[in-house]
Amino acid sequence: MTAPARLKASRxxxxxxxxxxxxxxxxxxxxxxxxxxxxWSWSRPLAKIVxxxxxxxxSVTLLLQPNRHWQGFRAGQHLNISAEIDGIRVTRSYxxxxxxxxxxxxxxxxxxxxxxxxxxYLCTTARVGDVxxxxxxxxxxxxxxxxxxxxxxxxxxxxxxxxxALIRNLAGQGMPVSLTLLYWARSREEVCFADELRRxxxxxxxxxxxxxxxxxxxxxxxxxxGRIGAEQLSALVPDAVQRQVYACGPGxxxxxxxxxxxxxxxxxxxxxxxxxxxxxxxxxxxxxxxxASGQTLSVPRGQSLLTALExxxxxxxxGCRMGICNTCACGKRSGTTRNLHTDxxxxxxxxxxxxxxxxxxxxxxxxx
Amino acid sequence: xxxxxxxRPLSPEQLGxxxxxxxALRARTAATLGQRDxxxxxxxxxxxxxxxxxxxxxxxxxxxxxxxLPLLLWPACIAGTLLLALSKIxxxxxxxxxxxxxxxxxxxxxxxxxxxxxxxxxxTGDNWRxxxxxxxxxxxNVRGMDDDVGYGLLRLFPxxxxxxxxxxxxxxxxxxxxxxxWGVAIQDLRLGRWFAGKVNNATMREQFRPVGRKMAHQVxxxxxxxxxxxxxxxxxVLLGNIVANVLRNLWTYTIIFCGxxxxxxxxxxxxxxxxxxxxxxxxxxxxxxxxxxxxxxLNLLSGNLSHQIEHHFxxxxxxxxxxxxxxxxxxxxxxxxxxxxxxxxxxxxxxxIWRILRHAFPSRPAEPLSAAASVASPLTGAQSSSA
Numbered sequence: 001m002t003a004p005a006r007l008k009a010s011r012x013x014x015x016x017x018x019x020x021x022x023x024x025x026x027x028x029x030x031x032x033x034x035x036x037x038x039x040w041s042w043s044r045p046l047a048k049i050v051x052x053x054x055x056x057x058x059s060v061t062l063l064l065q066p067n068r069h070w071q072g073f074r075a076g077q078h079l080n081i082s083a084e085i086d087g088i089r090v091t092r093s094y095x096x097x098x099x100x101x102x103x104x105x106x107x108x109x110x111x112x113x114x115x116x117x118x119x120x121y122l123c124t125t126a127r128v129g130d131v132x133x134x135x136x137x138x139x140x141x142x143x144x145x146x147x148x149x150x151x152x153x154x155x156x157x158x159x160x161x162x163x164x165a166l167i168r169n170l171a172g173q174g175m176p177v178s179l180t181l182l183y184w185a186r187s188r189e190e191v192c193f194a195d196e197l198r199r200x201x202x203x204x205x206x207x208x209x210x211x212x213x214x215x216x217x218x219x220x221x222x223x224x225x226g227r228i229g230a231e232q233l234s235a236l237v238p239d240a241v242q243r244q245v246y247a248c249g250p251g252x253x254x255x256x257x258x259x260x261x262x263x264x265x266x267x268x269x270x271x272x273x274x275x276x277x278x279x280x281x282x283x284x285x286x287x288x289x290x291x292a293s294g295q296t297l298s299v300p301r302g303q304s305l306l307t308a309l310e311x312x313x314x315x316x317x318x319g320c321r322m323g324i325c326n327t328c329a330c331g332k333r334s335g336t337t338r339n340l341h342t343d344x345x346x347x348x349x350x351x352x353x354x355x356x357x358x359x360x361x362x363x364x365x366x367x368x
Numbered sequence: 369x370x371x372x373x374x375x376r377p378l379s380p381e382q383l384g385x386x387x388x389x390x391x392a393l394r395a396r397t398a399a400t401l402g403q404r405d406x407x408x409x410x411x412x413x414x415x416x417x418x419x420x421x422x423x424x425x426x427x428x429x430x431x432x433x434x435x436x437l438p439l440l441l442w443p444a445c446i447a448g449t450l451l452l453a454l455s456k457i458x459x460x461x462x463x464x465x466x467x468x469x470x471x472x473x474x475x476x477x478x479x480x481x482x483x484x485x486x487x488x489x490x491x492t493g494d495n496w497r498x499x500x501x502x503x504x505x506x507x508x509n510v511r512g513m514d515d516d517v518g519y520g521l522l523r524l525f526p527x528x529x530x531x532x533x534x535x536x537x538x539x540x541x542x543x544x545x546x547x548x549x550w551g552v553a554i555q556d557l558r559l560g561r562w563f564a565g566k567v568n569n570a571t572m573r574e575q576f577r578p579v580g581r582k583m584a585h586q587v588x589x590x591x592x593x594x595x596x597x598x599x600x601x602x603x604x605v606l607l608g609n610i611v612a613n614v615l616r617n618l619w620t621y622t623i624i625f626c627g628x629x630x631x632x633x634x635x636x637x638x639x640x641x642x643x644x645x646x647x648x649x650x651x652x653x654x655x656x657x658x659x660x661x662x663x664x665x666l667n668l669l670s671g672n673l674s675h676q677i678e679h680h681f682x683x684x685x686x687x688x689x690x691x692x693x694x695x696x697x698x699x700x701x702x703x704x705x706x707x708x709x710x711x712x713x714x715x716x717x718x719x720x721i722w723r724i725l726r727h728a729f730p731s732r733p734a735e736p737l738s739a740a741a742s743v744a745s746p747l748t749g750a751q752s753s754s755a
Contacts, residue, residue: 022585023589084406086402086406087402320502322646324501324506325506325683326482327498327501329473342395344398350473350474351473352470352483
């Protein structure tokens with residue numbers, strides 16, 4: 001459909017939408033729509049799992065069919081995925097591991113993390129036909145509009161996923177660049193996409209791949225061993241400093257890469273993922289970012305967030321100040337809080353954090 | 369009426385233990401929230417949807433089918449109206465009221481989000497969250513702070529100053545019951561202040577805008593669009609919707625009035641809540657609230673406000689847990705010598721009607737039962753009332 005035609009169609013739909021909205025409302029619409037098709041919704045992006053296959057010993061690729069509310073993505077981006085586990089919606093970010101496809105389906109590759117709620121659920125419990133909630137795609141890592149020159153991709157563990165999307169994108173364009181991928185994994189069994197990467201390397205002269213194993217011996221020609229370091233890097237990619245570098249992996253890995261290369265290379269893009277902190281400090285201050293108003297302030301740990309925000313000159317909505325009326329509740333996007341009544345520590349993003357009875361235990365991002 | 373039950377005076381230390389036991393019960397319950405509670409509230413959502421669909425369908429069948437087969441008209445319309453009323457009662461009480469308290473926020477389901485849920489009633493969810501969740505639940509039965517004490521319309525306690533206007537209250541109470549959702553809708557506008565010239569027209573217009581929008585939405589939905597779907601046979605549908613809304617109004621009014629206006633329910637002076645401890649807060653909630661002893665059907669249809677005491681202790685915990693918690697709450701209250709106000713629906717509502725009738729006429733608070741009880745009362749300055 002052309003853009004004007006789509007606009008016309010959406011204008012024609014509008015009175016009907018208003019009628020439906022008045023008669024049943026979005027919540028009731030979703031209830032009945034889900035009886036007809038599990039991923040139909042009035043306004044929420046949902047996706048049905050249409051296929052799943054094992055990608056390595058502990059990783060699974062899920063192919064998802066999103067509904068019409070999904071806005072699309074760029075290779076290299078990630079998205080929030082939510083699933084309900086024991087009655088509670090759990091949300092985590094995953095990279096989209098494929099490029100945008102003509103059939104609109106999207107793929108995520110998930111590594112089962114020890115103790116990881118959603119990753120274990122997606123890897124072991126989730127079945128074809130199940131429905132997941134999607135957030136909009138986000139993330140800055142992207143290829144230039146017209147890629148060229150020489151590139152170096154550095155991936156560690158599940159950091160391969162966004163880089164895989166970029167590699168597939170480049171391969172789809174006939175590999176217009178000279179690209180080397182160094183991919184660290186603990187063992188051969190944990191390497192994802194090995195066959196496809198080898199096939200692409202054989203097809204495209206400009207693409208080279210090296211699998212770097214940290215807890216296993218290298219056997220194949222394209223395998224080597226050891227943790228990342230200056231010597232290893234210059235041995236494997238002598239012209240590393242002349243390349244545009246893309247790195248993705250755990251925080252420590254990305255920090256090392258940044259120290260080694262960021263200042264010297266023509267272009268450096270990196271994404272780090274870090275598991276939530278498990279050690280909770282009791283004293284000192286944390287940074288609280290208020291996402292809606294774009295402010296960042298420093299507040300003491302252990303104090304009620306409501307009191308702390310008010311002390312900083314803010315006036316968040318509040319009521320009973322004892323945790324019952326829910327007036328001060330606001331969304332928490334990330335960070336760890338402690339309930340002052342129960343001492344229960346919450347690492348998860350939540351939709352309603354009661355500021356009056358919660359204290360910050362780590363840096364926080366709040367929907368204020 | 370029965371004599372006021374004596375509550376054992378508690379020392380600050382005993383009150384601390386009382387609060388700690390009630391807090392521990394909260395923590396024990398909160399720690400076990402999970403799939404079972406999610407399944408419960410989703411079953412309620414489904415019941416609301418299916419009874420609503422069945423009710424509206426039967427109304428259409430009665431209206432349209434009844435035009436051709438008169439035998440259908442009354443049975444289908446009556447059954448449709450009752451099912452629609454049942455759907456609205458479940459939606460308002462067990463679903464809307466409880467979800468808007470944030471009881472199911474831990475599920476993080478956007479359709480069950482306490483801050484954004486909008487219910488099927490003339491009043492806005494936002495006004496309710498303010499007048500009910502905050503004002504009523506924080507300042508329960510505190511005169512001058514909890515608007516629900518008579519809703520600025522009725523005199524239910526002798527501590528409220530008598531005016532000749534209250535002689536009309538037996539009639540006003542009935543009209544209020546029939547139009548209850550509209551009363552809830554305008555409660556936060558505090559029109560009395562506007563009539564008295566304390567609020568200017570511009571401010572009132574501003575505050576009325578969301579209220580008017582919600583009222584219009586409800587009127588257009590129930591009294592225009594759904595009847596119009598029946599075309600020329602709109603009248604039975606329109607009447608069915610009106611009756612369903614009124615039945616819901618009468619039921620919610622009955623349940624809510626039983627929660628705080630029974631004979632033993634007490635009100636409190638503003639001064640009594642200054643510097644209130646957690647134990648004193650629990651005690652005030654207990655003395656201001658009354659339960660309904662019925663069974664599972666009454667629990668369901670009252671949105672578990674049959675456990676008004678548990679609801680006031682734990683307004684943010686899922687209501688489907690109140691029945692189980694009530695066993696422990698009652699045991700704790702009896703160990704601390706505190707009266708646990710419960711009774712059948714006819715008994716409790718009979719006491720409410722008595723209050724409405726009795727306090728239409730001038731009345732005075734009873735003298736404190738004994739000097740000792742009043743001095744040792746942890747709710748210093750609290751004036752308990754009895755009918």
